[in-house]
Amino acid sequence: GAGFRASEHQHCRYNPLRDEWVLVSAHRVKRPWQGQLEKPPNEDVPRWDPKNPLCPGATRANGEVPRCTLILLPPVSLSPIPRLHFSPLQVNPHYEGTFVFPNDFPALQPDAPEPDDSGHPLFRAAAARGVCKVMCFHPHSDLTLPLMSLLEIRAVIDAWAELEAELGASYPWVQIFENKGAMMGCSNPHPHCQVWASSFLPNEARLEERTQRQHHRQHGVPMLLEYAEQEAQRKERLVVENEDWLVVVPYWATWPFQTLLLPRRHVLRLQDLCDSERDSLASIMRRLLIKYDNLFQVSFPYSMGWHGAPTGPHLQEDCGHWQLHAHYYPPLLRSATVRKFMVGYEMLAQAQRDLTPEQAAERLRALPEVHYKLRPQ
Amino acid sequence: GAGFRASEHQHCRYNPLRDEWVLVSAHRVKRPWQGQLEKPPNEDVPRWDPKNPLCPGATRANGEVPRCTLILLPPVSLSPIPRLHFSPLQVNPHYEGTFVFPNDFPALQPDAPEPDDSGHPLFRAAAARGVCKVMCFHPHSDLTLPLMSLLEIRAVIDAWAELEAELGASYPWVQIFENKGAMMGCSNPHPHCQVWASSFLPNEARLEERTQRQHHRQHGVPMLLEYAEQEAQRKERLVVENEDWLVVVPYWATWPFQTLLLPRRHVLRLQDLCDSERDSLASIMRRLLIKYDNLFQVSFPYSMGWHGAPTGPHLQEDCGHWQLHAHYYPPLLRSATVRKFMVGYEMLAQAQRDLTPEQAAERLRALPEVHYKLRPQ
Ligand SMILES: O=P(O)(O)O[C@H]1O[C@H](CO)[C@@H](O)[C@H](O)[C@H]1O
Ligand SMILES: O=P(O)(O)O[C@H]1O[C@H](CO)[C@@H](O)[C@H](O)[C@H]1O
Numbered sequence: 081g082a083g084f085r086a087s088e089h090q091h092c093r094y095n096p097l098r099d100e101w102v103l104v105s106a107h108r109v110k111r112p113w114q115g116q117l118e119k120p121p122n123e124d125v126p127r128w129d130p131k132n133p134l135c136p137g138a139t140r141a142n143g144e145v146p147r148c149t150l151i152l153l154p155p156v157s158l159s160p161i162p163r164l165h166f167s168p169l170q171v172n173p174h175y176e177g178t179f180v181f182p183n184d185f186p187a188l189q190p191d192a193p194e195p196d197d198s199g200h201p202l203f204r205a206a207a208a209r210g211v212c213k214v215m216c217f218h219p220h221s222d223l224t225l226p227l228m229s230l231l232e233i234r235a236v237i238d239a240w241a242e243l244e245a246e247l248g249a250s251y252p253w254v255q256i257f258e259n260k261g262a263m264m265g266c267s268n269p270h271p272h273c274q275v276w277a278s279s280f281l282p283n284e285a286r287l288e289e290r291t292q293r294q295h296h297r298q299h300g301v302p303m304l305l306e307y308a309e310q311e312a313q314r315k316e317r318l319v320v321e322n323e324d325w326l327v328v329v330p331y332w333a334t335w336p337f338q339t340l341l342l343p344r345r346h347v348l349r350l351q352d353l354c355d356s357e358r359d360s361l362a363s364i365m366r367r368l369l370i371k372y373d374n375l376f377q378v379s380f381p382y383s384m385g386w387h388g389a390p391t392g393p394h395l396q397e398d399c400g401h402w403q404l405h406a407h408y409y410p411p412l413l414r415s416a417t418v419r420k421f422m423v424g425y426e427m428l429a430q431a432q433r434d435l436t437p438e439q440a441a442e443r444l445r446a447l448p449e450v451h452y453k454l455r456p457q
Numbered sequence: 458g459a460g461f462r463a464s465e466h467q468h469c470r471y472n473p474l475r476d477e478w479v480l481v482s483a484h485r486v487k488r489p490w491q492g493q494l495e496k497p498p499n500e501d502v503p504r505w506d507p508k509n510p511l512c513p514g515a516t517r518a519n520g521e522v523p524r525c526t527l528i529l530l531p532p533v534s535l536s537p538i539p540r541l542h543f544s545p546l547q548v549n550p551h552y553e554g555t556f557v558f559p560n561d562f563p564a565l566q567p568d569a570p571e572p573d574d575s576g577h578p579l580f581r582a583a584a585a586r587g588v589c590k591v592m593c594f595h596p597h598s599d600l601t602l603p604l605m606s607l608l609e610i611r612a613v614i615d616a617w618a619e620l621e622a623e624l625g626a627s628y629p630w631v632q633i634f635e636n637k638g639a640m641m642g643c644s645n646p647h648p649h650c651q652v653w654a655s656s657f658l659p660n661e662a663r664l665e666e667r668t669q670r671q672h673h674r675q676h677g678v679p680m681l682l683e684y685a686e687q688e689a690q691r692k693e694r695l696v697v698e699n700e701d702w703l704v705v706v707p708y709w710a711t712w713p714f715q716t717l718l719l720p721r722r723h724v725l726r727l728q729d730l731c732d733s734e735r736d737s738l739a740s741i742m743r744r745l746l747i748k749y750d751n752l753f754q755v756s757f758p759y760s761m762g763w764h765g766a767p768t769g770p771h772l773q774e775d776c777g778h779w780q781l782h783a784h785y786y787p788p789l790l791r792s793a794t795v796r797k798f799m800v801g802y803e804m805l806a807q808a809q810r811d812l813t814p815e816q817a818a819e820r821l822r823a824l825p826e827v828h829y830k831l832r833p834q
Contacts, residue, residue, distance in 0.1 A: 090586075091569065093582050116639040205470050265798025266800075283806070331579070428634050428661055429634075429659035430660045
């Protein structure tokens with residue numbers, strides 16, 4: 081259209097991965113904010129706190145006996161789940177690398193009975209079975225991924241790949257996710273993520289399965305592989321890239337500084353990554369997360385997670401339409417204390433964003449790749 | 458299944474209106490909460506504050522000249538939009554009922570140019586046009602809907618119906634929504650809602666259009682009419698009911714105390730409600746919102762909004778599959794300061810809830826229908 085400028089004129093953009101639209105109203109960022117301010121994160125987390133149930137040597141606070149304890153010390157590789165060492169201890173080992181243990185209040189358990197049939201199509205229930213695990217990234221509570229070394233991040237990637245392979249041997253979906261920061265519902269400052277494996281394909285998996293399958297059928301190429309190639313050429317939404325990976329603020333981003341981490345080659349699952357791709361993944365994650373922290377000079381809150389081809393029975397199927405990727409959904413908008421609220425119009429009608437994806441990418445791109453806490457003053 | 462109990466055994470439930478599932482893990486509410494606590498709302502809101510831009514007689518704070526001022530004084534009825542009284546004033550009138558004015562930082566404006574064609578199917582943009590209005594419910598800043606009289610709430614309902622009719626004369630979707638409480642991104646304590654009319658059907662509207670149309674085609678009856686009849690019989694998820702309306706915690710609720718407000722008869726749009734239905738709506742809204750406030754003895758935060766049949770060009774179409782309804786999405790879970798976070802697993806996989814819809818309905822049902830602030834001590 082004549083005179084159209086994305087940064088000035090509201091418009092909608094289509095998200096082909098979720099088959100929905102986002103309203104981009106970039107002029108809105110000019111309005112003053114008089115609403116709720118967030119508490120900045122606590123900067124005084126002790127490195128080791130025997131009362132914190134995620135710390136090495138700590139007693140688990142909830143009083144339940146953990147049913148299994150698994151120590152991941154890179155580079156020692158894991159034996160498959162059935163051969164794990166089960167331990168009735170309530171005390172964590174003095175782990176030195178990553179540390180995986182069962183969530184003591186799991187939303188998914190392996191043995192729930194089938195729900196009864198309601199006898200009416202508007203009241204449909206289905207069985208849900210699974211396991212929930214917690215993975216500590218590092219023994220030190222005062223670290224986060226962007227402050228860890230490349231080797232330490234690489235150990236996290238290996239642990240992710242192994243858990244995905246092990247749980248994915250039987251479960252159709254293994255969701256690895258990290259809630260970072262109290263603002264994102266994270267209830268413990270110790271660096272950790274969660275892994276929930278389920279007997280069903282969750283909504284987001286079903287959605288991405290459908291859209292990627294359809295794109296592949298229509299265009300003969302995996303959607304996100306084609307998308308990564310396009311973004312590598314267009315460049316305006318690139319945040320960081322290396323030989324194997326790129327990170328973009330997707331064309332259809334809803335959260336202000338949302339990013340999508342994509343491999344350049346066609347990869348189905350985390351466990352398919354080769355040695356050098358895991359190293360370059362550690363590197364690009366670190367670069368992205370340092371930029372995130374530098375944006376508002378605060379430990380940047382987000383929820384992130386991995387989506388790869390389904391597992392379990394799907395391991396036997398052709399999943400060529402899938403492309404491995406990670407989503408980062410960070411809530412902050414203007415500063416360390418002003419977030420975007422996805423409420424009202426967003427919940428009832430459609431997501432709306434206050435700056436263009438290109439503006440967000442440009443800001444992230446311009447930030448230094450040395451963490452503000454480690455910069456010489 | 459043998460021995461299945463919804464309050465003890467995790468399971469999934471299907472939401473036929475959004476074609477997605479929710480994971481119900483009711484045993485999870487037993488876990489201790491060590492995460493973020495919310496600030497309880499400010500209880501000292503002055504009745505009139507000349508610095509609050511939503512107050513009668515106040516000067517609008519943002520420095521922009523409002524383009525139109527419209528005073529709704531019940532029972533005076535409105536003239537259609539083109540004949541509104543336009544006023545270049547920056548000072549609000551001394552309104553005594555509801556008061557509608559244009560949002561000075563609108564996400565949707567009537568005149569944005571068409572975006573350019575990107576030339577690639579993965580980069581799709583579309584034009585977005587519309588208007589955004591703000592509606593004050595009452596001249597007093599220290600009131601909320603549950604503390605207003607039935608007549609005052611009835612005036613709000615009439616104003617909603619008139620705005621929907623007026624803006625819906627040309628726009629295909631008119632989204633009325635209220636963000637209540639700072640926790641829900643509301644930046645002004647004065648009781649108000651917003652109305653965003655758009656040239657497009659937003660995601661949620663498209664979704665409900667598709668699922669309701671399909672149900673109607675398959676079963677020959679509007680989905681939500683059939684659903685309301687079922688819930689009226691089953692009773693276990695009922696919160697309040699009267700001759701024209703019922704409120705349930707839907708079978709597929711995701712937010713802990715989410716509710717769905719449904720008419721008993723087949724109604725397409727707010728403006729189709731007759732006089733007595735508007736009175737009974739004021740009554741049931743008041744009863745629901747008093748229960749909400751009584752639950753944790755706090756002004757209960759939520760986002761709510763109305764969904765009715767599409768308007769504009771759709772007024773000419775058969776919309777018999779639609780049923781008018783309101784969604785209430787409140788975030789609180791355990792107390793006035795502990796909310797449910799829809800993060801991590803929820804954003805990347807599937808919504809998960811920590812108590813059953815039946816438990817939530819039972820708690821709400823048991824609460825008194827006199828507001829805790831108005832109860833004799
Ligand atoms: O328009 P307000 O009240 O300033 O803003 C609030 O409601 C809008 C519509 O739901 C959201 O987009 C904003 O994130 C929220 O803070
Ligand atoms: O398991 P946590 O960290 O205690 O809890 C957090 O993550 C879960 C999974 O995303 C969410 O369901 C909870 O609402 C959130 O507070």
